[in-house]
Amino acid sequence: MPEVAGDGQEVKLVGAWYSPYVHRVAWVLKLKGIQYEFVEENLRDLNKKSSFLLDCNPVYKKVPVLLHHGKPIVESLFIIEYIDETWKHNPIFPTDPYDRAMARFWARLMDEMLLEGSKRALCAEGDQLKKEIEQVSDAMEVLEGMKKGKKFFGGETVGFLDVAFGWTTIWLEAIEEVAGVEFFNRDKYPHLDNWKSEFKQIHVVKDSLFPMEKLVRFFKKYRQSQLKLAAEK
The missing domain is CATH 3.40.30.10 (Glutaredoxin)
Structure with a gap:
């Protein structure tokens, strides 16, 4: 287009x-x-x-x-x-009012549980880190169930929830490496793993992804600075 x-x-x-x-x-x-x-x-x-x-x-x-x-x-x-x-062409949201409302709900909930939880895990240690890992794992279980039986979260084409959850395809892996944790177990979440591969092949996504090393370097510096600030308090 x-x-x-x-x-x-x-x-x-x-x-x-x-x-x-x-x-x-x-x-x-x-x-x-x-x-x-x-x-x-x-x-x-x-x-x-x-x-x-x-x-x-x-x-x-x-x-x-x-x-x-x-x-x-x-x-x-x-x-x-x-x-x-x-811009009405190439709609992102579901057309059904109920489906639209539920999409908004899940997007907001996953931002609170998964996105914010993984960000906190990036700068956490000890018991706090364990707590964040548990919350992120709970969110991943929910997403695995939502994805089952569908190519994308919205069905056969990319929709709102795919875009909302798309950050997990690279950011989550970088956070795992820096924080020394595992969120995304391919054996435990096979449906999410398949979705991750499909989503990353979409041209607008594939063309915008930057080297993992760059994101890891940035997160390492951020983690170090935040842990230093916490230690000084």
Whole structure:
């Protein structure tokens, strides 16, 4: 499909290369063929966030931010819903109201259990690390059951939940290596393993994945800095 510029208006995505929240928005824009400008935000120093980001997202001061018609939309799952409702072609959300509501529910729950849990595990040790591993494992069990019998979470084609969970295909593996844990056991989660392979072959995903080594290096530095801060308290 030829790219569309979205009502003739400039579309910008404010983000950071390592953010799974940013990548899920970028995947949806690419799946719909929407031209956009990526504005890289340096978030490594939390005290040096740009005035541009603070103007766009004064409440959370986080990426991603989508700018359309000059108006900012924040929080990745809300951004994806906005994109899907604004550009109707190549729909991402289910058409059935019940299925849409359940997709929103599972996406939010997995962000809380799996994404945030694995991020906490990255900077945890001892009993806290065990607690986070248990929570992530519970979430993986749920996803394995949801995926059973389907090519993608939405059926035969990529949908909202695939995009929402797509970060697990690379970020989770990098966190495992840095934290020295195992979340993704291929024997325990065969359906998720098959989905992971299928999802990574989608052209907009495959073309946007960066070397694992780069993400591992970034996570190692982040883990070291956070553990150092915790030790100084």
